[in-house]
Amino acid sequence: MKIAIIFGAVSYEHEISIVSAIAMKSLLKGEIVYIFCDSNREFYHIPTAQIKSKLFSSGDYKKSPKLTLKNGGFYQKSLMKEKRVDFDFALNLSHGADGEDGKIASLLEFFEIPFIGPRVDASVMSFNKLFTKLYAKSLGVEVVDFEVLKKGAYKISIDYPVIIKPLRLGSSIGVSIVRDADALEYALDVAYEFDDEVLVEPFIEGVKEYNLAGLKADEYIFSIVEEPQKETFLDFDKKYLDFSRTSQVQKADIDSYLEENLKLAFQKVYGRLFEGALIRCDFFVVEGKVILNEINPIPGSMANYLFTDFNDAIKRLSQTLPQSKKISIDYQYIHSIQKAKGK
């Protein structure tokens, strides 16, 4: 299989997307075609042999061939002609904005490029933390209590300690834990730097946390359940480790009943919406109750370290990607108007 990895793009996670993309080189069997989206939203075809972080930070990637997006794929100019970059399917590895907010998904859907990753609707529903909650609740999946504040608002009704998050960032940027009223205004101002709307949730001290990744191919394929290493919460630097991780982690020590419940909640969330994507759901467990914390629709380095056979999972997913409905346009309608007018 020949996989095009699409990475970079304009987001606060541009750099960790590069790290994630590089990690794929040692993980994926088969040929990789690297397609980089730079900070000007121009696409470049990066030779796989050259891929390393310095290529991007130095700006040397600009020596690589530029690509144009058109129906059917990415095109590269060669002399007088344009040639389509050859690959079997794309893997959207652009974390954060652009990649996870529905924009790159839309480009790929619109131009009919088969890809692994959330579609435009799944992206919007997971990128906006309010929408995630509304959606999960509608499926009978429990979520952490919350309220949404709009820029300029500084009053909360949830008891301290609380956790403050920009409503629409796919990372830990702008997130704070607030233990008392004195620290609230500053934390909100930090979050408002990144979004006009902010999510407030109770911060549950010492809560049990479990991550489960998976996908739906011909059947559901689940990763092991991980109990992430406990820090107060993962800040940006610590999160980096997740994006370059390539060795498998230990399975969480939980009973099969809880594992089943985590998988059930995962399947409810995944449903039809996330078809085509490998996602990671982060759950809390409080008194045996499974609570959805977040959906990560393009997890760092595709959460490869959670899968027993990552390559097989990707391969099977690539063979069962959702097809968009064919709509035939026959101008029957305009013909009938013209006929009526011609009378």
Added chain:
Amino acid sequence: MKIAIIFGAVSYEHEISIVSAIAMKSLLKGEIVYIFCDSNREFYHIPTAQIKSKLFSSGDYKKSPKLTLKNGGFYQKSLMKEKRVDFDFALNLSHGADGEDGKIASLLEFFEIPFIGPRVDASVMSFNKLFTKLYAKSLGVEVVDFEVLKKGAYKISIDYPVIIKPLRLGSSIGVSIVRDADALEYALDVAYEFDDEVLVEPFIEGVKEYNLAGLKADEYIFSIVEEPQKETFLDFDKKYLDFSRTSQVQKADIDSYLEENLKLAFQKVYGRLFEGALIRCDFFVVEGKVILNEINPIPGSMANYLFTDFNDAIKRLSQTLPQSKKISIDYQYIHSIQKAKGK
């Protein structure tokens, strides 16, 4: 002002998008640049003087210059160079899929083309009727009761008569009113032709219906309230009239209290999400209670016939389009990793 109208695209409403676009010619003051997306998702620059429905149904539009989408706009080849098509802002007039499901919004947002129309998140939330309901309810706006069925399901729990709609089409296609159990299976099969998920709602006989269009510029600008002509419901052919309508309609005969309540509900729905768009909300009123029926984020011919000064509304909207946050990418993070490695 120089306005690029983007129309056509791959949807069941491709043809009425053409009708809508043609209607703009006599409505908009200022120069129009017509950008047509054909059934292969290729873009063409249609000379304004040539615009008429036959150009498209005959395939003659293919003689017009082809365009490529890149950062900053649509580009047209001329001899050896590429030239950007010049306009001040775009108006997304692609009804239905592509235009209203977030794909074209994403293209325009990604390539930083200023435009009137719903952004990607607003598109997804209004295109999927379940998401619309969850969102409206979260804002305290009442919605019609509902249930969602997945392909293969034929049992409903709502009392007859019911109205059956594909979950994700922005038109009346695939919609049926079902008065008893005998007619249910056929109606569901029709709807399942268009979507794997179907919305079931009680059909409220003789319900009062009111449409209100509007937008947020420096302030909210509202249209008059219209009481749409009552048919059992508008089918595709009757709906056509809406898309070519260019003369103003009569204001509904309602008291100022109800009008205020309709505007309040509209503003709640519009909020931050629909900034940049001119939308039409279709409401039901039952015993004085305002209930959101549907959001039309790109109404037929932009609901021009509801505005007292349509041109002014468009102009003011174009001057207050939402700006996306600037994200600077400085490779500080990768630089720091490289430094650490170099030690």
